[in-house]
Amino acid sequence: MSNELMQALVELEKERGIPKEALIDAIRTALNTAYKKNYGTSQNVSVELNEITGEFQVYGQKRVVEEVKDKFQDILLEEALELDPDAKTDDIINIEITPSNFGRIAAQTAKQVVVQKLREAERSMIFEEFSEREGEVVTGVIQRIESKIVIINLGRTEGLMLPSDQIATERYEVGQRVKGYIYEVKNSSKGPSVFVSRSHPNFLKRLFELEVPEIYEGLVEIKSIAREAGARSKISVHSLDDKIDSVGACVGPRGIRVQNIVTELNGEKIDIIKYSKDPEKFIANALSPSKVVWVAVDEEEKKAQVVVPDYQLSLAIGKEGQNARLAAKLTGWKIDIKSESQMEEEQDQDGESS
Incomplete structure (x- = not known):
């Protein structure tokens, strides 16, 4: 280790906003685990970082005793006094036990931690950025298509367009530029998932x-x-x-x-x-392009009876009922459409029965 590590941590704090202390704590924790893994000790150890030199030292904790029963856990009072003149029986003192080859392990571990923290910070920044863009229209390039899911390159991350978010009549190809609507951004251990829709x-x-x-x-x-x-x-x-x-x-x-x-x-x-605030007018408008003769509404049931000219009936209903279905969805009213002749027949039948 050297001062280069400390300089790198300072630069990361400035450029990426990752607190230096958070990085140092993460490296310490990782090095404690790495030491026990590589040296297989049951001894209580702690790894300390010299924030000036960037060097790591490993310290073992031992109890001051009159008689050693466990060489990894105990230290004689006489030896402890050489390290700390104020040491007393039952005190816990730290003894440096840094292995000669620990520098290589420390350097490798520190690098792994920094890389991991960089990934986490990048993911967090991307999540925050795209969370703020929920509800926006974005443009990207189709990168690949996997299991009918269209994956779009949005620059710093990928957008996912699920089959339900695609327009059934459209065909998507790799390299194609597409626009989409960001309707949800989720965070996970693998990073942010940005869901994009065209439907x-x-x-x-x-x-x-x-x-x-x-x-x-x-x-x-x-x-x-x-x-x-x-x-x-x-x-x-x-x-x-x-x-x-x-x-x-x-x-x-x-x-x-x-x-x-x-x-x-x-x-x-x-x-x-x-x-229109007037439901009769709004419903009549909603059935466009069909002309409407009259509309009667039932406010309590939220139902509307609509009469159209005979020659406009199929247009009012639409292919497979699409025009009437969309008008009902647009207005929030249940709409029953009849032609003028159908309405006259019903009225005649009602008159005969009465």
């Missing part, structure tokens, strides 16, 4: 915030999102400024803003809905 509703929300200045500035508010990733989404928006058209702001000049988002999502259809 999360908040990914769509963040894309609108990035693309539409009025949303970013808080002039237009996103009230709710209903998404079936890769197929279709509905997003309801509300303007906090009467002079701003919330839907128009999101669509953008010649539709450029929403088109940029559709392109990022590889063609996912997006319906931008004007929010």
Whole structure:
């Protein structure tokens, strides 16, 4: 050991923020274990570091006795007085027992501890950095794909995109640049795990915030999102400024803003809905692009009866019920859709039965 070790510890404290004392304590603990492992002693030992020279000394603890019963645990009073003139029977004194070849073991052990502490500090810094970035959109390069999990290089760490976070209609390849939404960061013994999603509703929300200045500035508010990733989404928006058209702001000049988002999502259809406090209006808007004749709501049951023109029924319901399903999710209401002729038939039957 030499002063080089102490200088290295000082530099680590400055550059990486790892306290020098924490490193020294960790090295001491590791060296105690290393000494017992290499020299197989049952004696109580402690390893001390000279913080000026960087040298380590091993001290064994012995009890001062009149008669030695265990040479590893006991020391005669006469010998103890040579080391410490104030020594008395039953005192515990420290005796240097540093082996001649201990320097090599100490150097190797210290190096291992420093490397381990560096890894821990790096992991901690990465965890803190990405924990603060939860809820952000990040861009990375696909590094590899293992068991259907897409691993993305995010610079200082990797992002994991699980199958449930992927868009089913997309194909991912190594080397491809992708955007994703950080929805969770977990810490573990192996380091931080950063979970990234392209299917999360908040990914769509963040894309609108990035693309539409009025949303970013808080002039237009996103009230709710209903998404079936890769197929279709509905997003309801509300303007906090009467002079701003919330839907128009999101669509953008010649539709450029929403088109940029559709392109990022590889063609996912997006319906931008004007929010209303009036549930009847909101539900009618949510069923866009279908036209609605009228809406009747049951506030207690949170149910809505909707009537649409006959030729709009299939559009209102959507392929495999998708439009109606997304509208219900967007508004939080159970929606029952009927055509005008279906409604007339029901009314006629009710009239006959009465």
